[in-house]
Amino acid sequence: MATVEAILEAAARILAEAGWAALNTNLIAKRAGVSIGSVYEYFPDKRAIVDEILNRHLARGEALFRESANDLNSGPQPVDIVRVLVSGFVTLHRDDPHLHQVLSSEVALTLEQKMRVAALRANTIKRVALALADDSDNPHITATLLVDTADALSHRWLVDAAGTPASEKIMTNELQKMLYAYLTCEP
Amino acid sequence: MATVEAILEAAARILAEAGWAALNTNLIAKRAGVSIGSVYEYFPDKRAIVDEILNRHLARGEALFRESANDLNSGPQPVDIVRVLVSGFVTLHRDDPHLHQVLSSEVALTLEQKMRVAALRANTIKRVALALADDSDNPHITATLLVDTADALSHRWLVDAAGTPASEKIMTNELQKMLYAYLTCEP
DNA sequence: CCGATTGTTGAGCAAAAGCTCAGATAAAGA
DNA sequence: TCTTTATCTGAGCTTTTGCTCAACAATCGG
Numbered sequence: 412m413a414t415v416e417a418i419l420e421a422a423a424r425i426l427a428e429a430g431w432a433a434l435n436t437n438l439i440a441k442r443a444g445v446s447i448g449s450v451y452e453y454f455p456d457k458r459a460i461v462d463e464i465l466n467r468h469l470a471r472g473e474a475l476f477r478e479s480a481n482d483l484n485s486g487p488q489p490v491d492i493v494r495v496l497v498s499g500f501v502t503l504h505r506d507d508p509h510l511h512q513v514l515s516s517e518v519a520l521t522l523e524q525k526m527r528v529a530a531l532r533a534n535t536i537k538r539v540a541l542a543l544a545d546d547s548d549n550p551h552i553t554a555t556l557l558v559d560t561a562d563a564l565s566h567r568w569l570v571d572a573a574g575t576p577a578s579e580k581i582m583t584n585e586l587q588k589m590l591y592a593y594l595t596c597e598p
Numbered sequence: 599m600a601t602v603e604a605i606l607e608a609a610a611r612i613l614a615e616a617g618w619a620a621l622n623t624n625l626i627a628k629r630a631g632v633s634i635g636s637v638y639e640y641f642p643d644k645r646a647i648v649d650e651i652l653n654r655h656l657a658r659g660e661a662l663f664r665e666s667a668n669d670l671n672s673g674p675q676p677v678d679i680v681r682v683l684v685s686g687f688v689t690l691h692r693d694d695p696h697l698h699q700v701l702s703s704e705v706a707l708t709l710e711q712k713m714r715v716a717a718l719r720a721n722t723i724k725r726v727a728l729a730l731a732d733d734s735d736n737p738h739i740t741a742t743l744l745v746d747t748a749d750a751l752s753h754r755w756l757v758d759a760a761g762t763p764a765s766e767k768i769m770t771n772e773l774q775k776m777l778y779a780y781l782t783c784e785p
Numbered sequence: 786c787c788g789a790t791t792g793t794t795g796a797g798c799a800a801a802a803g804c805t806c807a808g809a810t811a812a813a814g815a
Numbered sequence: 816t817c818t819t820t821a822t823c824t825g826a827g828c829t830t831t832t833g834c835t836c837a838a839c840a841a842t843c844g845g
Contacts, residue, residue: 431706437803446825447804448824448825449824452823517705519618519704559754564750567746588780589780592776622831792841793841794838796836797835798833800832812822814817815817815819
């Protein structure tokens, strides 16, 4: 339904531009070009609108995970693992960074949403650990470090520090160097 | 003044236990054991209470930076740099993780507060880059990666994933191994 | 003991924001 | 065209909550 999409789009834009504190249902209706009554025709309450935005974000992450998992099928080398991981998280965080920033720093997740994020992280780690089985004597710990680092740093450079786009390429390249060194170098 | 401390403590506990959405001035007054009037005797508005909590957090970070900076004075080896960095961020994130979690994921910072965080990060990177001058051909980029990684990962394991304390030692040790490998290994 | 200053109280005001509902409008079918 | 069903409208109700202020202690110098 076009009305539903307009409402979600308006809410997402308000969040991205002005933050959670500025999000109210009357403003959402005005920006969406519908009346407040229509908003409550399709969403039971204000939180449900934000939940739908969050759910779509999570769904994109889950879809990207499934795609990237295929790239790790045919006995990948460390350099492949690192490349797939970093490019995956970079892709994820490049999509609407302002909205992503507000969602992750101002909006409190429900328990269910937290569990969904945790499950996605656990699956990613498990998949990477499997690919690492031959290269590490403790694949799960190694994979945890790789995944959390790729996630956190791509988040920091693409989402938090949205004002320095010039360094994106340099930093992601350096990130790959670090992860590769961790995987291949013996002390 | 004891009243001010009681108000700040009450507000911090509400934030840590129930989150930003549950924080209202009447509840703060009740938990602090004072009347709502006294709250407004010492703070101009609700936001000022949260600001004071945030300012104290930032001040602790800045103090820790000054202390740790001394440990990097006498021509430190890579292993020392990594140890000082990781233990510093771990110390910072171990202090009241629940409160820290809410502050970083639910409370929107003012522009001034964002700038203060950015300045602290920039100073830390600059200090580490100085210590790295002999070990890297691009100290600033290398330092950025070290600092952001140590910060983000200690945050993730001590603050976000507060439910898995058993792995703290293992993961911080592994983090040090990764940063050390990045600093010392040639591809 | 007295006045003055400082600190405390909590009922209640005012603004903000989530949400409702009776009626208007449009679409579909007979 | 008429009826019915589905959708939309927005004034305003209700609740929440940040905040005020007139009255009330408590402390203290003289």
